[in-house]
Amino acid sequence: MRALVIDDDDLVRRTLAGILTSMQVEVTQAADGFAAIDQIETSPTPFDVIFCDLQMPGRDGIQTLRDLADRRVTSGLILLSGHTRDIVASAENTARHHALNVLGHLYKPFDRAKINVLLEAASRPRRIPQMTSNREPLTxxxxxxxxxxxxxxxxxxxxxxxxxxxxxxxxxxxxxxxxxxxxxxxxxxxxxxxxxxxxxxxxxxxxxxxxxxxxxxxxxxxxxxxxxxxxxxxxxxxxxxxxxxxxxxxxxxxxxxxxxxxxxxxxxxxxxxxxxxxxxxxxxxxxxxxxxxxxxxxxxxxxxxxxxxxxxxxxxxxxxxxxxxxxxxxxxxxxxxxxxxxxxxxxxxxxxxxxxxxxxxxxxxxxxxxxxxxxxxxxxxxxxxxxxxxxxxxxxxxxx
Structure with a gap:
C-alpha cells in the first residue's frame, strides 16, 4: 500500500510516516498542498490513501481538497486535525460534496488502532454509484x-x-x-x-x-x-x-x-x-x-x-x-x-x-x-x- 502524508508540521508528519512505515506502508511526505499536488502529478501510480492536514499555512486543507477534486483523485482520503468535531465533520462533508473517497479522520495525537481500521477501509474496493446502463437517454x-x-x-x-x-x-x-x-x-x-x-x-x-x-x-x-x-x-x-x-x-x-x-x-x-x-x-x-x-x-x-x-x-x-x-x-x-x-x-x-x-x-x-x-x-x-x-x-x- 502507498500513502501520501500532507502536513506542514515536520514532527507530526514524520511521526505519522513512521507509524505507517512500521505497518508496511510505503510513505511519501509533503509539507503543504502545493508539494502534495506535485507528488500526485508525478507519481507513476496513484496513492492508495492520502492523509491531509486541515490547518496548513499558504494553502489550507480545504483548498487542497478542491485541488484533489479538480484532478479527480480517487485515493482514499483521511483528514488530520486537532480541531473540534463539528469542524472536522464539516470538512468531511465538503470532501464528499467534491466526490472524494472519504475514509474518515484522525485526531492528534494519533491512535495506531484507528489508523489500522482506516487502512483496512482503504484496501477495500470503492463502491461507485453506476447509472442504470450505457443507454440512450429516456424520452x-x-x-x-x-x-x-x-x-x-x-x-x-x-x-x-x-x-x-x-x-x-x-x-x-x-x-x-x-x-x-x-x-x-x-x-x-x-x-x-x-x-x-x-x-x-x-x-x-x-x-x-x-x-x-x-x-x-x-x-x-x-x-x-x-x-x-x-x-x-x-x-x-x-x-x-x-x-x-x-x-x-x-x-x-x-x-x-x-x-x-x-x-x-x-x-x-x-x-x-x-x-x-x-x-x-x-x-x-x-x-x-x-x-x-x-x-x-x-x-x-x-x-x-x-x-x-x-x-x-x-x-x-x-x-x-x-x-x-x-x-x-x-x-x-x-x-x-x-x-x-x-x-x-x-x-x-x-x-x-x-x-x-x-x-x-x-x-x-x-x-x-x-x-x-x-x-x-x-x-x-x-x-x-x-x-x-x-x-x-x-x-x-x-x-x-
Whole structure:
C-alpha cells in the first residue's frame, strides 16, 4: 500500500510516516498542498490513501481538497486535525460534496488502532454509484409507451412504531420495469414525467396500483395506510383533489387508507394552489405528509399553516446523528417541532442499530429504512411482517 502524508508540521508528519512505515506502508511526505499536488502529478501510480492536514499555512486543507477534486483523485482520503468535531465533520462533508473517497479522520495525537481500521477501509474496493446502463437517454415517447404497456410497479417499504414494534403503514415506491433496460429508479424518470406533461398519467397509474395494494393488504387483515408520493406540480392542479378521490372511490377503497407525501423543497412554488388542493384532500379524508423535512426552505410559519398530519425527517439528519452532536441536535429539534404542532413524526433512512436506538430514544413515532426492511412486493411484505413480529422481542427485550 502507498500513502501520501500532507502536513506542514515536520514532527507530526514524520511521526505519522513512521507509524505507517512500521505497518508496511510505503510513505511519501509533503509539507503543504502545493508539494502534495506535485507528488500526485508525478507519481507513476496513484496513492492508495492520502492523509491531509486541515490547518496548513499558504494553502489550507480545504483548498487542497478542491485541488484533489479538480484532478479527480480517487485515493482514499483521511483528514488530520486537532480541531473540534463539528469542524472536522464539516470538512468531511465538503470532501464528499467534491466526490472524494472519504475514509474518515484522525485526531492528534494519533491512535495506531484507528489508523489500522482506516487502512483496512482503504484496501477495500470503492463502491461507485453506476447509472442504470450505457443507454440512450429516456424520452417522453419511452415513458408514454411504458405507461400504455403497464410497465410500472410498486414496491412497499414498511414503517414501524419503535416503541411497540407495530407496523403502522407502508410507503409505495414506484419502479419502471422497462422492456429493454430492466428496472429504472424514479430519479431517472420523475423529472421527465413532469417536463413532458406525463406526471398526471403516471400518478393515475400509481394510484391504480396503490388501490389494488390497499385491497390486497386488507384481504390479509392488514388495515394499514399506504403512503404515495405526489409531485408538487400535480398538487398545484386545481382538479387534482377530485382526480385522486375518484381513483380511490372508483376502486372501492377509502380515503382514510392513504397518505400523500410531498417533498418540502418544492412547497413554496405555488403556495395558494397547493393549500387549496391540500385542504380539499384533508376534507375528503386523506392524510398529508411533508417528505424530506429539513432539506428545503420552509419556515416554521409556513409549515404550521399547511394542513399536514405528518413530518418525515430526512435521512440527512439521521445518518451520523449517533456520533455527531450537531446533527443529533437538529434531529431532536425537528422531532420537537413536529410534536409541538401535533404532527406524527417519521424518521426515514434508518440503516443501523445505533440510528434505530437514537431515534427511538428521542421519541420518533415511526421509523422507516433499511434497518427495518427494504422495499418489497406485497407477497414478500406479508411474509416479512410475520418474521418481524418474531424478531421484535429481540430488538426490544423490555417490550414483553
Amino acid at each position: 417522453a415517447a419511452d415513458l408514454r409507451r411504458g405507461l400504455a404497456a403497464n410497465e410500472f410497479i410498486l414496491a412497499f417499504q414498511p414503517k414501524v412504531n419503535p416503541a411497540t414494534g407495530v407496523v403502522e403503514g407502508v410507503e409505495a415506491l414506484v419502479r419502471w420495469m422497462h422492456e429493454r433496460y430492466g428496472p429504472i429508479p424514479p430519479v431517472e424518470f420523475i423529472s421527465l414525467a413532469e417536463e413532458s406533461a406525463l406526471i398526471d398519467p403516471l400518478t393515475d397509474a400509481v394510484m391504480r396500483l396503490a388501490v389494488a395494494g390497499y385491497h390486497d393488504l386488507r384481504e390479509g387483515h392488514l388495515d394499514i395506510p399506504i403512503a404515495v408520493n405526489l409531485s408538487t406540480r400535480s398538487m398545484t392542479r386545481l382538479d387534482m383533489a377530485d382526480r385522486l378521490r375518484a381513483s380511490v372511490i372508483d376502486g372501492e377503497a377509502s380515503p382514510e387508507g392513504f397518505v400523500f407525501e410531498v417533498t418540502e423543497s418544492q412547497l413554496a412554488d405555488n403556495m395558494t394552489a397547493f393549500l387549496e388542493t391540500a385542504t380539499r384532500l384533508r376534507l375528503m379524508g386523506f392524510k398529508l405528509s411533508i417528505d424530506d423535512f429539513g432539506t428545503g426552505f420552509s419556515t416554521m410559519e409556513q409549515v404550521s399553516r399547511l394542513p399536514v398530519s405528518e413530518l418525515k425527517i430526512d435521512r440527512a439528519f439521521v445518518a451520523g446523528a449517533p456520533d455527531n452532536p450537531r446533527t443529533r441536535h437538529i434531529l431532536e429539534a425537528s422531532l420537537q417541532l413536529g410534536h409541538s404542532l401535533n404532527l406524527k413524526c417519521v424518521c426515514e433512512g434508518v440503516e443501523t442499530s445505533n440510528e434505530w436506538e437514537l431515534v427511538r430514544r428521542l421519541g420518533t413515532d415511526t421509523v422507516q429504512g433499511y434497518f427495518v426492511a427494504k422495499p418489497m412486493g406485497l407477497a414478500a411484505l406479508r411474509s416479512w411482517i410475520t418474521e418481524w413480529e418474531a424478531k421484535w422481542p429481540l430488538l426490544n427485550p423490555n417490550s414483553a
